[in-house]
Amino acid sequence: MSTSQKVVIVTGASQGIGAGLVQAFRQNGYKVIATSRSIKPSTDPDILAIAGDIGDRATAEKIISEGVARFGRIDSLVNNAGIFIAKPFTAYTQEDYKSKLSTNMDGFFNITQLAIAQMEKQGNGGHVVSVTTSLTDHAIDGVPSVLASLTKGGINAATKSLAIEYAKRNIRVNAISPGIIKTPMHGAETHAALGGLHPMGHMGDIKDIVDGVLYLDNAAFVTGEILHVDGGQSAGH
Known part of the structure; x- marks a missing residue:
């Protein structure tokens, strides 16, 4: 078992942004613990796939215990798992x-608490980055988002609190706040309308979020940051 490579956990890893993150981290030499409800085993020996509901504490415990048993350490956590339900309040x-x-919320709390505890035990710092949404900063008429704002807005606030609590232990905590990204959940026929919700006039790509996460993971002097990757959405219209 080698511990020379960094080890990252990616939640919601089976498709869309999560799958893009897994691929990018592997290309950058990380070992990856990839988890989602429907994830399939990987043939790559440096990817450990763990299926389960991230909202279940037992899943989070399994991710940490099996990840450490396989790779020896946890260096980074990407809280990517999330659901969006667009309904009137x-x-x-x-x-x-x-x-x-x-x-x-439960998914964020469970895996973040256990990952930080493991990072503290290792004693060499670590990084947590959570994927939130710019709807928490700038609500859009016609896009009902109260539950997104309630949950992801809470994670933005928790990000800053955790960053301060763990700064002296070299555990950094950041968030990335996307606009609407081209993923399998948005059919091609919706792209023009959804793109028009951003000041730049188009949707973002998965690579935009991946690049932001990789930046934060390597930005040793950045903590407590909410990085907006949203085509100007959070700035206004």
């Missing part, structure tokens, strides 16, 4: 509310 059901909080 009064149309949300209790099930919508529970599922959103389970994935977005």
